[in-house]
Amino acid sequence: MSSHQKRELIRALVIDDNVDLAENIREILEELGVEALLAHDAASALEIAARVVGAIDLAFVDLKLPGGGSGVELLPRLRALSAEIEVIIVTGNATLDSAVQAVRHGIFAYVQKPFDARDFIAIAERVVAQIRLRKERERLARELERSEELHRSLVEMVDAAILLIDREGTILFANPFAEERSPHPHGLIGESFIETFIEECLRTRVRRALSELRPYERSEGVESHARVGDQLRTLRWSVSRGGSGSDERYLAVGIDLTEMRALQMRALEAEALAAIGTLTSGLAHEIRNPLNAAALQLELIVRSARRVEEGSLRDRIEERVEIVRTELARLSSMLNDFLSLSRPAALSLEEKDLRDIIESVEALQRPLLEAEGIELRVDLPETPVRARIDETKIKQALINLVQNALEAIRAKGGGVIEIRAKARSDGAVELAVADDGPGFGAASGDLLRPFMTTKEGGTGLGLAIVRTIVERHGGELRLFANSPRGAVAQFTIDRRA
Template structure:
């Protein structure tokens, strides 16, 4: 009896195959044959496709009787059966249309079924292959399974045996595809989220570096893989603390959030460390770092604290200004009278000159106190601003002309790079914006004690006017740059420390922003942006 006849004579619960197929076609369940459940989610493309279809079965066999019989068994259960008589034909079908499960005869006209297991799975990923043959040994079965076959079935086999094997293979395929879909969604979420997601192995080297982290580090994600995360992107002052937190995570200890700098000292990131435990070894070989960039939040908190301090100073200033100015005015008047009395003294010229110098020193200090009080009141007084078109370039020209002699005395050359058209018009308070320019220009001139170049630029952005004042002075220490806008902070002898605080307050009132960049020994640049009138 040939294989086809042997197959057709197989029985199922006392019924021959033909009767079993008829019962299935009539939706009558035979004893011992489970009805495969429908899949929860219809799929498109390779594999499980249309609604109501349980799966695509690729039968690779040149025995037409056997193929016909397999169709009669599988199609009533919702499977779509596709046939290929040769190995090469099967590979073409797998590459173009795909399949869910392939039933492959070991002996094919052009190749061995064992040899095409891996090519079939590469052509149609997340699929399974079931080998069938009428003549096989234990060694052949082991070889087939090692080659990646899901199962090895000997002819002749009963229909329920085949259906059970196919159903198990379909279930595995579905689970693999569900996992791939979840991984795809997970990766999409990791890449699209606005938080930093970084994965580190047990040695602290990068295994995951999402798009947000790559953008802040200014590097492609692929270039980050394999690098030591702490040594590469964490500034030195925070490395020991983060390494200790990572060690705790690997030990499975309960962790708090840790905040460090990232890439550069001024960028602050708050990290949540999530260890991934190896269920078998019960160790945490992998740690996820979920980071939130809190740089702007810290800046806002600092500015809020400054605003609170300024508010308190404003109340104090308004209450004490009158009391302070009265004795200052009296002191100035007495100094004037004292100067006249010195000229009346019967003393030699040198003695009178020395007394005049002392009077001048006291007068200079009183004037400095008066100037400090004026700036203090200007910073603290909650006065509104005007709203009118102001040509920033014209204001810069006026201020530079005003300070020209002072710059020349110090050996400072002034360069102007100012737009001539109307795009340099801002909406704001003319006098306050002029005060901003005066403070910035005077600061730059006073910084260049040995001479240098002061460059004033006015240019237009998309919706704002940009003013830049650049000097070639000694610059500012990097650790001090963040403090220059704080009230009473100064790096100049005799400075009040209120000039840049006033600048920032005025620019904040205009809805703009001000920033400063400086390098020790290379000079300083202050950049101001205010909304334009366009």
């Protein structure tokens, strides 16, 4: 007898007004490991069955009970209290009619008195064995249900995409993690695993690898990119084959490497910026001195040119001086950008209404944009949008984004730039600069990295500086397409930063 069976208690109720017979039946049952309770009539039997903790599993019922009651008539009331109860009718007044009624009520056995002791014990052993078997099945079913629930929870909670696919690659099951990375708004079930998650250049290789998998063998991992909304996710997939024939199924597990790759890239960027910071800091003094001296010499040249009598010569000199002055200013600006990115100053946080900062940026940028034929729109809520920020840094970030939008749409000879802000319900504020220019293109994520630019002559530092400012405020900068055309640079800041 197993430890589980020992713990599974079986309770029996012996209902008979013959005390000696009832005691004998109890002794037999206790020898079989059954707890037996005695009742002498229907009323006491129902009282015991209702009072006992747990169901009564077995009842020995005398067909003729005191008070004129019938054991067969008692059966429905016992089953109302213990649905799975097994019943053995014991009677010294057997009739065909009573036997038929008892069988209709689903009794286990119909025993006539006087009975052979060995036959009776054999019946008792069979019914107890049947009850133990039922209880074992119920226990196994409960354990299976708990096990399934545990595995279901693991599959649903694990930070990996888990798919069950058939031999054609059709997705039969997808856990929530996989569904969250699905490009299909209606879900993954019924979609092609390869078409959904494997980029085109790798599909032939993956199909061949799956066709060559043996039962219970796992494929080598393959990294692939899949677009989810406006994000490009990187997942590393490995596929295991389950069986063959009708049981041929494949388990595909995808580890999302997007955040890890981003962290690795940020670490490399940090190392590069640290090296640049060391270099820039050392050269800043050496560079600024010649720049200042050159600017001073230009001013002297301008003053000397004003004394030149020939107007055309004077104009040519001033024109060339202005070109050199513009280039010197650009070099100085680049140097400041390098220093700002590699050695950012500590933030000076104060609670501010972001509407005031945006209006300040609007006043500063509107004349410049109007001179280029570009309309500037500002969309602000009527209520304050407050957050703890470094006002100078946030203003710098917004100006950088407006300048970036200006450079993007300048070539088409006009357009619209919009600055907007709002407070979100999750405790963050959201700011965005949108334009109707050509957009960022497919490599929008790369543009946040230092020195990445799509503009001729650009340094690739503008958006990187904005990202650094936003992240130091505990926020996130995102780039995505505007509708119907153009680009949006949007960032969030925690109000309590």
